[in-house]
Structures are given as C-alpha cells and as structure tokens.
Amino acid sequence: MFKKIILSITFSIGFMFACSEGDDLDNSQNESFDRGSLQTNLADNIIIPAYQDLSQQLGLLVSAKENFIANSNQENLEVLRNNFLESYMVWQSLEMFNIGKAEENFYHYQMNVYPTNTDEIQDNITTGNADLFNPNNNDAAGFPALDYMLYGIGDNDAEILDTYNNQDYGQNHKNYVSSLIDQMKSITEIVLNDWTTAYRDEFIASTENSASSAVNKFVNDFIYYFEKGLRANKIGIPAGNFSSTPLPHTVEGYYVRETSKDLTLEALNAFQNLFNGTHYNTNDSGVGFKDYLNYLDRNDLVNLINNQLDEARAKISILDDNYFDQINNDNTKMTQAYDALQTVVVLIKVDMLQAFNISVDYVDADGD
Amino acid sequence: MAKNLNTYLNKTTDVSPLVIFRIGFGIMMCYGIIRFWIKGWIETIYIQPNFHFSYFGFEWVKPLGNFTYILFIICCLATIFIALGFKYRIAIITFFLSFTYIELMDKTIYLNHYYFISMMSFLMIFLPLNASFSLDSYLLKKSYKLVPNWTIDTIKIMLTIVYLYAGLAKINSDWLLKAMPLKIWLPSKYDLPFLGENLMQQNWFHYAMSWSGMFYDLLIPFLLFYKRTRIFAFILVVFFHVFTRVLFPIGMFPYVMIISTLIFFDSNFHKKIISFLRKRINRLLKLKNEILINEVYPLLNRKISLTIVFLFLSVQLLFPFRYLTYPGELFWTEEGYRFSWRVMLIEKMGYTNFKIVNAETNNYFYVDNQDFLTPLQEKQMSFQPDFILEYAHYLGDHFKKQGHKNIQVFAESYVALNGRLSQPFIDKSIDLYKEKESWKHKNWILPLNDEIKGL
Numbered sequence: 021m022f023k024k025i026i027l028s029i030t031f032s033i034g035f036m037f038a039c040s041e042g043d044d045l046d047n048s049q050n051e052s053f054d055r056g057s058l059q060t061n062l063a064d065n066i067i068i069p070a071y072q073d074l075s076q077q078l079g080l081l082v083s084a085k086e087n088f089i090a091n092s093n094q095e096n097l098e099v100l101r102n103n104f105l106e107s108y109m110v111w112q113s114l115e116m117f118n119i120g121k122a123e124e125n126f127y128h129y130q131m132n133v134y135p136t137n138t139d140e141i142q143d144n145i146t147t148g149n150a151d152l153f154n155p156n157n158n159d160a161a162g163f164p165a166l167d168y169m170l171y172g173i174g175d176n177d178a179e180i181l182d183t184y185n186n187q188d189y190g191q192n193h194k195n196y197v198s199s200l201i202d203q204m205k206s207i208t209e210i211v212l213n214d215w216t217t218a219y220r221d222e223f224i225a226s227t228e229n230s231a232s233s234a235v236n237k238f239v240n241d242f243i244y245y246f247e248k249g250l251r252a253n254k255i256g257i258p259a260g261n262f263s264s265t266p267l268p269h270t271v272e273g274y275y276v277r278e279t280s281k282d283l284t285l286e287a288l289n290a291f292q293n294l295f296n297g298t299h300y301n302t303n304d305s306g307v308g309f310k311d312y313l314n315y316l317d318r319n320d321l322v323n324l325i326n327n328q329l330d331e332a333r334a335k336i337s338i339l340d341d342n343y344f345d346q347i348n349n350d351n352t353k354m355t356q357a358y359d360a361l362q363t364v365v366v367l368i369k370v371d372m373l374q375a376f377n378i379s380v381d382y383v384d385a386d387g388d
Numbered sequence: 389m390a391k392n393l394n395t396y397l398n399k400t401t402d403v404s405p406l407v408i409f410r411i412g413f414g415i416m417m418c419y420g421i422i423r424f425w426i427k428g429w430i431e432t433i434y435i436q437p438n439f440h441f442s443y444f445g446f447e448w449v450k451p452l453g454n455f456t457y458i459l460f461i462i463c464c465l466a467t468i469f470i471a472l473g474f475k476y477r478i479a480i481i482t483f484f485l486s487f488t489y490i491e492l493m494d495k496t497i498y499l500n501h502y503y504f505i506s507m508m509s510f511l512m513i514f515l516p517l518n519a520s521f522s523l524d525s526y527l528l529k530k531s532y533k534l535v536p537n538w539t540i541d542t543i544k545i546m547l548t549i550v551y552l553y554a555g556l557a558k559i560n561s562d563w564l565l566k567a568m569p570l571k572i573w574l575p576s577k578y579d580l581p582f583l584g585e586n587l588m589q590q591n592w593f594h595y596a597m598s599w600s601g602m603f604y605d606l607l608i609p610f611l612l613f614y615k616r617t618r619i620f621a622f623i624l625v626v627f628f629h630v631f632t633r634v635l636f637p638i639g640m641f642p643y644v645m646i647i648s649t650l651i652f653f654d655s656n657f658h659k660k661i662i663s664f665l666r667k668r669i670n671r672l673l674k675l676k677n678e679i680l681i682n683e684v685y686p687l688l689n690r691k692i693s694l695t696i697v698f699l700f701l702s703v704q705l706l707f708p709f710r711y712l713t714y715p716g717e718l719f720w721t722e723e724g725y726r727f728s729w730r731v732m733l734i735e736k737m738g739y740t741n742f743k744i745v746n747a748e749t750n751n752y753f754y755v756d757n758q759d760f761l762t763p764l765q766e767k768q769m770s771f772q773p774d775f776i777l778e779y780a781h782y783l784g785d786h787f788k789k790q791g792h793k794n795i796q797v798f799a800e801s802y803v804a805l806n807g808r809l810s811q812p813f814i815d816k817s818i819d820l821y822k823e824k825e826s827w828k829h830k831n832w833i834l835p836l837n838d839e840i841k842g843l
Contacts, residue, residue: 052578052585228579252756261754316575320809366739366802370810374737377576379637386499386639387732 053315054307055227058297059235061306063220065299070113070290071212073301077107078205085201089194092184094177101170105279107204108163112283113290113300116245119238120223121214129158130207134253135270136164138172145189145196152203161200164274169197172275229379236378239309243368246291251361254284255336258347259354266354268347280343284336292329309372318375325367332360397694400534400684402655403520404662407473409543410517412647414471417483417505420640421464430456433497437762439782440494441775444825449492456493462486473522477513484509495775496768500731501641504550508648511546511700514693515539519685521662526675532685542697543651546704548609553708553729555605560842562719562734563602567594568806569735570601577635604628612652625649636732714829719805720836722772723829738771738813740801742780744787745819747794755783771803771813773833780820797821811837 081103088096115128122128130153140160144150152161173193174180184190215223226234252262253272260266273279293300297308310322335357340346347354424430434440434451442449452459463486469479488506491498516535518524525531562568571594578584587593604624611621629642650658669675687693711724718725719734745752757766760783769775780797788795796819804810811834814820818832 052589055578229576230579256754262756263753264751318807324809362741366810370737370739370802370804374572374735374804374807377572377735386497386641387637 053312055235055312056224058307058309058312059224059227061297061299061308062238062294063215063223065304065306066294066297067117067300068212068215068220069300070110070117071208071215074107074110074114075205075208075212077103077110078201078208081107081201082205085198088184089198092181092190092194094181097170097177097181101276104163104166104170105276108167108273108279108283109286111163112286115249115287116242116291116294117238118241118245119234120219121211123241125207125210126155126158127207127211128249129155131162131204132164132272133158133162134164134167134272135274136160136162136168138168141165141168141196145192148192148195150196150199152199153207162204164272166197166200166204167273167275169193169200170275171277229377231379239373239376239378242291242294243365243373246361246368247365250284250287250291251358251365254280254287255354255358255361258343259351259358260347261355261358266347266351268344271343271347274344277344278341281336281339281341285333288329288333288336292326295325295329313372313375316375318371321367321371321375325364325372328360328364328367332357332364335360397536397538399537401537401540402659403516403532403535403685404655404658405540405651405653406515406517406519406535406543407521408658408661409648409651410473410476410512410522411471412650413508413512414467414469416640416644416647417487418464418467418471420505420644421460421467423640425457425460430460432762433764434490434493437494437765439760439765439779441496441765441769441778443492443495444774444827446492449489451493459486459490463490470517473518473524476518476522476524480509480512480517484513496762496765498726499639499641500729501638501644503727505644507704508543508546511542511697514697515542516685516687521666525679529679530682531679532682534684536685536687538694538697540651542701543648544609544613545701547645547648547651548613549701549704550729551605551609554731555602555607556843557728557730557733558598558602558605560719560840562806562840562842563598564842566806567591567598569733570594570597572735572807573636580634612649615654618652622649622653632732638732716829716833717836717838717840719840720803721830721833722774734806736771736803736805737767737810738801738803739810740770740776740799740814742783743798743800743816744783744792745796745798746792747796749794760786770801773814773830774825776801776814777820777823777825777830780823784821795821805836808838 081100084096084100084103088100111131115132118128137159140157144157144160150157150160171180173183184193186193223234223238229236256262258267258269258271271280272283292298295308296310297306298304299306310326313319313322335353339353339357340349343354434456435453440450463483466479466483466486469475470483484506487502487509491502491506516532516539519532519535521531558564571591574588574594574597577588580588608621608625608628611617611624626646629646632638633642708724708728711718711728714721714723716723719736740757742755742757743752744755757769761769761779769779776799780799784795784797798816798818799814799820800816801813802810803813813834815832815834820832823830823832
C-alpha cells in the first residue's frame with residue numbers, strides 16, 4: 021500500500037516534468053526580473069538627485085530671501101520670485117515620492133497644500149510666532165503661501181514692496197517670508213538626509229511583495245499621486261469636476277497666475293520619466309516600471325501608457341499658461357485635459373496594477 | 389428502485405466519522421471567529437464603514453453597531469458547544485443563524501468558503517453529530533454506536549459538490565489555454581523562498597498549475613471515495629491546500645477543507661482518534677463511564693430531515709448553473725457567479741467613477757469614492773455590477789438629502805479581466821438611479837470585447 025503511494029507520487033511528479041519539457045521553448049521568462057536594479061535606479065538616479073536639486077534651489081531661495089529682507093527693492097523681489105518659481109518647478113518631480121521620512125513628516129502637506137488660506141497667513145503675520153510645522157498651518161505654509169506672499173499681498177509690485185517696507189508691519193511680513201522659506205528648506209534637508217544616509221539602502225533592499233514593502237508602497241503612492249495630486253488637484257478641482265461650479269481660485273500658482281500650466285507639464289514629465297526609468301535632469305535611461313511591464317509581456321500596456329501620457333500632454337499644452345483665465349474663458353479645454361489624464365489613471369490603476377498584482381496596503385481581509 | 393433506496397436509507401454505519409467531523413468543525417470555527425476578531429476585522433469591516441453592501445433580498449441585515457461584537461461572541465460560544473456536543477441542536481442552529489447573519493451584513497467580503505460554512509452548518513442541523521462522545525450523550529447517559537449511512541454520505545456529497553463544481557468552473561479557455569489568472573498571480577510571488585525567482589516565473593509552470601488544479605478539483609472527491617486511492621488522495625489534499633495557503637491569502641479555507649476531508653476515511657481511523665481522546669479525558673477528569681451504549685440512533689422527524697436534506701442537495705446541484713439563464717460572459721457580468729464554487733478563478737480590477745447630474749440644468753460633478761467607501765469596498769464595488777447599482781442608489785439618496793434636485797447618477801467604469809486591457813464596463817448614458825436591482829439581466833452592462841469558451 022505504502023509503496024504504491026510513493027510510486028504514484030513519484031510517477032505524477034515525473035510526468036509533470038516530462039510534459040513540461042516540451043513547452044520550455046519560451047526562454048524570455050526564465051530570467052527573473054531584477055527588482056533590485058529597478059529600485060536602485062529609482063533611488064540613485066531619480067529620487068535622490070531630485071531632492072538634491074530641490075535642496076540646492078531652496079539654498080538659493082534662502083540667500084535671495086536674505087537679500088530681499090535686507091533690501092526690499094524691485095530687483096531683489098524679482099530674484100526672489102525667480103528662485104521661488106524654479107524651486108516650485110523642481111518640487112513637481114518630488115511630490116509623488118511620499119515614502120520614508122517624507123511620509124512620516126507629512127512632507128508634501130507642509131510643502132504644497134493649495135488653495136492657501138490667506139486669513140490664516142494674515143493671522144500668522146500679525147501674531148508673528150506661528151509654528152509652521154503644525155498641521156493646522158499646512159494651508160498657510162509651503163509654496164502656495166509663498167506664492168501669496170510674493171505675488172498676492174498687493175495689487176501690483178509697488179504695493180507689494182510698500183507692504184514689506186512699511187514701518188509698522190513690514191518687518192512682520194519679512195519675518196513670515198523668512199520662516200516660510202527656512203521651514204521648507206529645513207524639512208527638505210531632513211528628508212534628503214534620510215535618503216542619503218539610511219533610507220536608500222532600506223528602500224533598495226525592500227523588494228518583497230508584501231503590503232508594507234517599499235516597492236509596493238511606492239507604486240501605490242505614485243498612482244495615488246497621479247490620481248489625486250496631479251489629475252484632481254491641478255486640473256479636476258479647479259475645472260469644477262468635483263463641484264457644482266468651477267473653482268478657478270483653487271489653481272496651483274494662483275497668485276503668480278502665469279505658471280499653472282508649466283507646473284502641470286513638469287509634473288507630468290516627471291511622472292512619465294519615473295515610469296520609463298529616465299534619470300532626473302539627464303535623458304539617460306535606466307530600469308523603470310516600463311521594464312517590469314515588458315518583462316511581464318505587457319509591451320502593449322507600456323505603449324498605451326506612454327501614448328496616453330503624450331496625449332494628455334498635448335491636451336494640457338493647448339491650455340492657457342494661466343488656468344484662471346482658461347477656466348473663465350473656455351473651461352471645456354480644461355475638462356478635456358482632465359479626461360485625458362483620467363484615461364491614464366485607468367491604465368495605471370487598473371491595467372498596470374493588475375499586471376503587477378501587488379499586495380496593497382489598504383486591503384486587509386482574506387481572499388477566496 | 390424505491391426498494392433499493394429504502395434499503396440504502398435504512399443502512400447504518402459507525403458513528404465515529406460524524407463525531408470527529410463535529411469536533412473538528414467546532415474547533416476550527418472557534419479559531420476562525422477569534423482570528424477574525426483579533427485581526428480587527430469586526431471593526432474595520434462591520435463597524436467603521438458608513439455604508440454596507442447588502443445582498444438582494446437581505447437589505448434588512450445590517451451590522452449592529454457595537455452589538456456586532458455580541459453577535460460574534462454568540463457565534464463563538466456556539467462553536468464551543470458544537471465541539472463539546474453540548475445542547476448540540478440548539479448550538480448548531482445558533483451557529484448557522486449567527487454566522488449567516490454575519491456574512492449577510494456586507495457582501496464586500498463574500499468568500500466561497502464562508503458560504504461553504506453557512507451551507508455546511510445548515511446541513512449539520514439535520515444530522516446526529518452528537519450521537520456519541522458528546523456532552524449531550526454523557527449527560528443523558530445515552531450513546532449510540534450506529535447512525536444511518538446517509539447522514540455521513542450527505543457531508544461527503546456536499547464536499548464532492550464543492551470540489552467538482554470548482555473543477556468544472558476551471559474548464560474554460562482562459563484557465564486552460566491562457567493559464568489565466570495564474571500567469572498574473574504566480575510571477576508576483578517572486579519573494580517566495582527557493583521557488584519565487586525561478587519556478588514561479590516559468591511559463592510552463594503556470595500551465596502545469598492550471599491544468600493540475602483543474603484535474604485535482606475534478607478527481608479528488610472520487611479518489612477520496614475509492615478506498616485504494618484514499619491515502620494518496622489525502623496526501624494530495626494536504627499538499628494542494630498547504631501550497632495554495634503559501635501562495636495566496638486565503639485564511640482558514642485550506643485547513644477547513646483538510647479537516648473536512650477526513651470524513652472520507654473509514655470508521656477505524658476515527659475510532660482510534662476517539663479512543664485516544666477518551667483516554668486523555670478520562671485520566672484528566674476521572675469521569676465514570678456509566679453511559680448506556682445503544683445500537684442505532686433513532687432520528688427524530690426522520691422524514692422531514694430526509695426531505696430537507698434531499699431538497700438542499702438538489703438545490704446545491706442546480707443553483708450554480710443559474711448563470712446559464714443570463715446572456716453575456718459570466719466572468720464579466722458576474723450574474724450567477726457567486727454561490728457557485730467558482731474559487732480563485734478570475735483576476736478582475738476596475739475603476740468606477742460616479743457623475744451626479746442635475747437633469748434640468750445639466751450641471752454635474754464627480755464623486756470622490758473615498759468620501760463614502762472604505763478602500764476594500766471601493767475595490768470590490770469597482771468591478772461588480774450589483775455593487776455599482778447599489779452604490780449609485782446610495783449616492784443618489786445621499787445627495788437628494790443634501791438638497792440636490794433632479795438627480796441622475798451615471799457611472800463611468802473601466803474593468804480589466806484576466807490580463808485583458810481594460811474596457812468600458814457600464815453604459816455611461818444610463819441613469820442608474822432609475823434602475824432597480826432584480827434577478828433579471830442588467831442590460832446596462834456593456835459586453836466583453838472577447839469570448840471566453842467553456843463552462
């Protein structure tokens with residue numbers, strides 16, 4: 021009896037291998053995908069260089085601010101504004117990396133919550149000792165608050181400069197600009213520092229397919245970012261896709277006005293580069309999520325995603341630099357851009373996630 | 389024929405397999421309930437969500453707030469009573485009702501194995517599982533050696549239906565000719581020790597697993613029935629279920645099936661376990677064995693029990709085929725998909741947005757699903773038409789209460805099935821707020837742009 025069992029098990033296993041021999045022509049899948057190289061490329065060539073760039077830009081912003089505080093004239097205001105805009109552009113490459121210390125410190129809530137709350141900013145200026153790290157001040161800090169401080173506190177440049185040079189409250193305004201920028205700089209340093217000292221190795225080593233692994237969280241986060249931070253916040257909400265009427269005052273870069281489109285396009289490029297593994301600020305290519313899809317035989321999906329991202333870029337490119345005007349004059353172009361982004365969301369959230377079949381952190385229950 | 393049937397129904401056999409089944413079932417259910425509680429799922433699944441997806445016809449079954457915990461306690465106590473064989477009939481009825489109520493509270497977490505447990509416990513109401521080695525028999529000082537054959541056979545038939553139907557469902561072109569969805573699932577297990585980076589990535593392995601999975605499900609009940617292949621079959625059962633447990637997050641199901649299939653073994657095997665347990669208990673509690681041992685267990689209401697069991701098994705055999713009455717691809721529409729032992733059969737993901745329109749002014753806005761649903765609910769809602777419809781009505785009612793007028797609710801939905809590219813799922817020109825749930829085909833589901841052949 022026992023002999024028979026052993027015999028039949030051996031036979032069936034042997035049978036399985038014998039059958040499979042013939043099918044083994046497809047060698048493309050025999051090499052496993054090297055996840056380590058994907059994550060190394062993300063960390064070394066995309067994420068860390070972007071943080072370093074932002075840190076450098078914010079350093080320039082700090083000195084520009086010092087000059088402006090010492091001498092609040094038109095020239096120094098222009099320099100400060102330019103540095104602000106350049107930092108804001110670099111930020112577009114970073115908002116999707118909500119992992120590590122960035123996640124822990126609610127980094128992007130501190131950096132880019134808009135529309136900014138001008139009442140709260142005015143209160144903070146008057147009291148003069150606001151704790152900008154406090155979550156209550158998320159909508160009175162970061163780039164949007166700075167946008168208001170540099171472009172929005174007067175009707176024209178002369179008025180703005182008058183405010184900063186005012187005998188009674190000028191110093192308070194200068195102080196607020198100063199603490200805004202210092203806070204952005206210091207929290208960016210915390211995140212960057214963690215990446216370069218500790219988190220990089222942890223990130224690269226955490227390759228397993230579990231709800232808490234770095235690679236899975238990272239994928240979930242950048243998909244969430246595309247849907248929420250890019251599609252909804254930049255286009256959908258101002259265009260009125262989630263409200264009864266359009267909300268043009270909720271555009272990103274509301275006070276500078278002429279920059280909303282550039283910020284969106286920069287964010288879209290950054291996302292596409294991440295997908296394709298393209299290095300930050302150079303056009304060198306490395307291993308990206310595209311390559312993992314190719315490994316899974318889903319070249320069709322790679323092409324679709326890239327084409328649809330290009331399509332969305334085309335739809336955004338024809339918008340006015342100034343979304344506020346675009347929404348008020350011809351909002352359908354905004355909603356068309358939204359629809360194009362929406363199609364990307366379907367491709368990455370449904371098709372790409374299905375192909376990856378990653379464990380998601382929010383679904384905790386048994387399967388069938 | 390009638391005579392044969394009668395002789396069969398009067399045939400008796402040793403009670404031991406039923407006893408072991410009762411104890412195993414009780415202990416596992418007890419563990420399952422406690423595990424569910426410890427994982428915090430009562431809170432996250434039944435208490436936190438503002439909205440629950442109901443089964444058609446059972447909309448009145450809702451979570452009971454904090455009393456939901458009491459329901460779980462009752463259910464858990466019942467499992468202990470079942471294992472001990474104490475007030476068995478009341479315990480099993482209580483278990484069936486409380487467990488089924490729990491499962492009906494929210495269909496988001498529908499699982500075939502929960503359905504299996506519900507059905508099995510219903511069946512157990514009519515079977516004399518406390519006839520021997522139970523507190524009931526100890527207290528009544530009456531124990532029985534023999535029970536009717538059919539009482540054990542019904543459990544075997546129920547298990548046979550589960551395996552056989554799961555196997556039949558695998559006879560389709562996606563599973564066998566494309567190795568889908570295993571081709572998606574297995575490569576993602578790259579982090580499995582030893583096997584992950586090589587075997588799980590192999591094309592041939594995906595096919596081998598698909599085909600052997602189908603043959604396993606189709607053949608295993610028969611290999612278990614047949615005495616000469618039984619031990620081999622049981623080794624396969626253990627291997628298969630442990631393997632799937634390693635690969636997939638399927639909770640208790642593998643263990644439930646492994647323990648349940650023990651019923652196929654003959655009574656000597658079960659007698660040995662019982663006598664081992666009996667010795668232990670006697671030594672521990674110094675019980676006096678003054679139990680009167682009778683021969684055959686006299687079934688109360690034998691006719692009624694037999695009729696119910698017969699009807700129950702007939703329904704079990706027919707109900708999974710109800711999908712044949714619906715047009716369209718079953719895996720796509722899922723009309724008649726649940727309660728049919730279609731286990732781990734498809735990989736489906738969706739993305740569904742809702743548009744609230746004022747019919748008079750044509751003003752509209754989109755809904756952020758996160759405002760209303762948990763991530764798990766949103767995931768399940770996104771690709772199942774009955775969820776989409778129920779949620780659309782919930783949204784319509786919600787915005788009506790908020791004072792919106794002339795409400796129409798439209799769904800923009802995209803679904804990907806078994807690695808196909810996503811395609812539109814719901815007709816976005818249909819106002820779902822006007823559609824009603826029913827057993828009828830939902831003609832607002834767009835057809836799948838492909839054909840899946842098979843059962």
